[in-house]
Amino acid sequence: xxxxxxxxxxxxxxxxxxxxxxxxxxxxxxxxxxxxxxxxxxxxxxxxxxxxxxxxxxxxxxxxxxxxxxxxxxxxxxxxxxxxxxxxxxxxxxxxxxxxxxxxxxxxxxxxxxxxxxxxxxxxxxxxxxxxxxxxxxxxxxxxxxxxxxxxxxxxxxxxxxxxxxxxxxxxxxxxxxxxxxxxxxxxxxxxxxxxxxxxxxxxxxxxxxxxxxxxxxxxxxxxxxxxxxxxxxxxxxxxxx
Amino acid sequence: xxxxxxxxxxxxxxxxxxxxxxxxxxxxxxxxxxxxxxxxxxxxxxxxxxxxxxxxxxxxxxxxxxxxxxxxxxxxxxxxxxxxxxxxxxxxxxxxxxxxxxxxxxxxxxxxxxxxxxxxxxxxxxxxxxxxxxxxxxxxxxxxxxxxxxxxxxxxxxxxxxxxxxxxxxxxxxxxxxxxxxxxxxxxxxxxxxxxxxxxxxxxxxxxxxxxxxxxxxxxxxxxxxxxxxxxx
Numbered sequence: 001x002x003x004x005x006x007x008x009x010x011x012x013x014x015x016x017x018x019x020x021x022x023x024x025x026x027x028x029x030x031x032x033x034x035x036x037x038x039x040x041x042x043x044x045x046x047x048x049x050x051x052x053x054x055x056x057x058x059x060x061x062x063x064x065x066x067x068x069x070x071x072x073x074x075x076x077x078x079x080x081x082x083x084x085x086x087x088x089x090x091x092x093x094x095x096x097x098x099x100x101x102x103x104x105x106x107x108x109x110x111x112x113x114x115x116x117x118x119x120x121x122x123x124x125x126x127x128x129x130x131x132x133x134x135x136x137x138x139x140x141x142x143x144x145x146x147x148x149x150x151x152x153x154x155x156x157x158x159x160x161x162x163x164x165x166x167x168x169x170x171x172x173x174x175x176x177x178x179x180x181x182x183x184x185x186x187x188x189x190x191x192x193x194x195x196x197x198x199x200x201x202x203x204x205x206x207x208x209x210x211x212x213x214x215x216x217x218x219x220x221x222x223x224x225x226x227x228x229x230x231x232x233x234x235x236x237x238x239x240x241x242x
Numbered sequence: 243x244x245x246x247x248x249x250x251x252x253x254x255x256x257x258x259x260x261x262x263x264x265x266x267x268x269x270x271x272x273x274x275x276x277x278x279x280x281x282x283x284x285x286x287x288x289x290x291x292x293x294x295x296x297x298x299x300x301x302x303x304x305x306x307x308x309x310x311x312x313x314x315x316x317x318x319x320x321x322x323x324x325x326x327x328x329x330x331x332x333x334x335x336x337x338x339x340x341x342x343x344x345x346x347x348x349x350x351x352x353x354x355x356x357x358x359x360x361x362x363x364x365x366x367x368x369x370x371x372x373x374x375x376x377x378x379x380x381x382x383x384x385x386x387x388x389x390x391x392x393x394x395x396x397x398x399x400x401x402x403x404x405x406x407x408x409x410x411x412x413x414x415x416x417x418x419x420x421x422x423x424x425x426x427x428x429x430x431x432x433x434x435x436x437x438x439x440x441x442x443x444x445x446x447x448x449x450x451x452x453x454x455x456x457x458x459x460x461x462x463x464x465x466x467x468x469x470x471x472x473x474x475x
Contacts, residue, residue, distance in 0.1 A: 237245060238246045238247065242249055
């Protein structure tokens, strides 16, 4: 299809709403009370004295991608899950509070199961700073992490999960990227990103019916309960080649 | 809910500028299936600024200035599809990248750029990623993916907000491949503080990665899209 010189309207991202989750997991019962969610953001209170670098060990909500976006992935060769994690109320910057958004495999919503794959990216609050965090899960097991550079000014974390190809059982996906920026109100030609970056480089198998996962946890076992509030903005755009 | 992103095909007829340091270009033309290129042999460089390269102003390709949309965040989507391959042992690399708006020429002093593409070497295809920072090719930034002769296309995703790029390769260009899907070849660059500015360019560059004798030629379909994102208040 050829549509030359057509104005591309900006894609308005949608807010993630916990009430749309199809599954919730809290391994270890780490929630410290009841999370809340409205148009101002998602608040998740967490207990202290526990931690993990892997989102598979964190409290997490799972959303079916095709229900969130109205996209049946098989219809399109290429699509990307893009979004921003916006900090509304920060946790303690030494609390090791962590938030990640992942794209996970098709066959079961809980990524911590034997056939679960997932790529997660987000932010950790560690050593009085903010830092991008990427983690991946392979066959239900923690696969590894990459962490970006500390940047205290970061207030938004932009991420992209690129999903290559299609086809149930064959889809190989590839990687995710996360960047941080201090503003989100407009295109800032002078400033741009903050220079913090990290990515997942391990292939994951998403299949034709993947899920989105919001995971909130503690990166390491810092003592004391902690609460924070975020907005999670998401968008999916299928790419159509000429 | 999801709005498709329609890609634009680059054509040499629309190019902003062309460069040929070292006079390595034999021919370049719009052709069925994309753009055809032929370059000389007997020279080598990993630096996309050392070989023939062409720039397109992104806002002209898109048809609107990037600032006008007021988007909070965008990601440039670059696609390189192989239509007619060169000799697979030619050591040719074909790159497409996003480069900064203040310098069209990769060799200009302030040019930053993030490239992805395909390398043809030892009878195989590999994905390729390369960074240019302040006019200099960043040697430590380049990487080649795993050789896979099923590769026929590369997508490069370049986020405006911050840095780097993710790169993925495809067995078939421009078509849904329900049997094979993606190839898992992946690479990412992110360690370099690139600045694309508000008026970036798309650059296509060719070099020989080894001083293999003989010309190398082929046809590639190169397309560009921009995904501007706005935050819902």
